[in-house]
Amino acid sequence: MSETHDGGDTGDSCLELSGAKHDVWLVKVPKYLANKWLNAPDGCPVGKLRITKNAGRTEVNYSMDKRLELVGEASTKNLATDHKFVLQGAERQSLAVFSTTNAKAGEKRSMEGRVVQKVDCRPVVSHNYMKLKRTQMIEACKPKRITKQLESAVTTVYKPVNVVKEELAYKEQKKSEGKKIRVAKEELEGMLFQAFEKHQYYNIKDLKDITQQPVAFLKDVLKEIGLYNKHPGHRHMWELKPEYRHHKVETKDSDDSS
Numbered sequence: 001m002s003e004t005h006d007g008g009d010t011g012d013s014c015l016e017l018s019g020a021k022h023d024v025w026l027v028k029v030p031k032y033l034a035n036k037w038l039n040a041p042d043g044c045p046v047g048k049l050r051i052t053k054n055a056g057r058t059e060v061n062y063s064m065d066k067r068l069e070l071v072g073e074a075s076t077k078n079l080a081t082d083h084k085f086v087l088q089g090a091e092r093q094s095l096a097v098f099s100t101t102n103a104k105a106g107e108k109r110s111m112e113g114r115v116v117q118k119v120d121c122r123p124v125v126s127h128n129y130m131k132l133k134r135t136q137m138i139e140a141c142k143p144k145r146i147t148k149q150l151e152s153a154v155t156t157v158y159k160p161v162n163v164v165k166e167e168l169a170y171k172e173q174k175k176s177e178g179k180k181i182r183v184a185k186e187e188l189e190g191m192l193f194q195a196f197e198k199h200q201y202y203n204i205k206d207l208k209d210i211t212q213q214p215v216a217f218l219k220d221v222l223k224e225i226g227l228y229n230k231h232p233g234h235r236h237m238w239e240l241k242p243e244y245r246h247h248k249v250e251t252k253d254s255d256d257s258s
Contacts, residue, residue: 015109022113024097026090029121032132033083036068044068047081060085062121086120093118188213188221197246201229201237 029037037046047064064081095115101108123129183191191211195202207222208215222228226238239245 015111017111019110019112020096020114023116024113025117025119026095026097026115027085027119027121029083030123033064033121033123036064036071039071040065040068041071049085058087060087060119082124082126083121084124086122088118088120090115090118182213182217183211185221188218189225192221192225193240193244196240196244200245201234201239203237207238 040046044067045065046068047062050061050063052059052061062083062085064083066081069081093115095118097112097115099110099112101110188211192207195207195210202210204215204218204222208218211218222238225244226240229235229237229239
């Protein structure tokens with residue numbers, strides 16, 4: 001913890017610890033009850049606690065103020081007002097409550113108290129409570145999205161299109177490829193021979209990028225001067241026929257045995 005200042009500087013680096021001597025309870029309450037507490041009218045008590053001893057054990061019961069029954073959603077107006085506090089203790093944890101206020105000198109942070117007791121606020125099972133749970137289950141099962149038929153096209157937020165931009169780009173690419181001017185057959189053979197001087201094997205995509213020629217025309221020429229490999233190692237790749245290649249011919253056991 002940072003240094004404590006009594007009546008002095010309350011800058012961002014200071015934490016007021018005068019409230020550390022106060023003992024507080026940390027109470028976990030159901031959401032519907034928390035909403036009623038938050039929406040309670042000014043000056044209206046949220047309820048009463050009744051603390052008793054039973055066989056040496058402390059029992060705490062909470063009764064909600066009648067005026068809170070009309071606060072909040074309609075489904076909680078008939079909610080049972082009786083709840084039971086289940087004490088859990090907080091010996092193994094170091095918990096505290098802090099607050100932040102805006103002062104003239106800047107933001108002031110204070111410690112309001114140490115948590116000495118953790119509590120679960122549980123409703124007493126009754127007819128009204130079961131009705132509330134049933135209503136909550138029905139609401140939770142309702143679909144979050146529903147289908148609604150539109151009478152006219154939506155033009156303010158989303159405008160439907162026939163073709164998305166990716167499909168347009170693909171069509172433009174195909175269109176440009178179809179318009180490529182074919183070179184002479186002898187010129188394409190020269191480009192292929194030059195490419196195969198660098199590497200022995202190529203797939204059709206690489207040869208298409210190198211020659212910039214349509215795939216159909218490229219395959220027709222490759223069938224005359226090249227071989228399409230189907231054996232493992234260079235599957236689906238093209239190489240020159242033996243009479244055109246300058247690379248050393250690989251000896252394959254599978255070819256010798258055939």
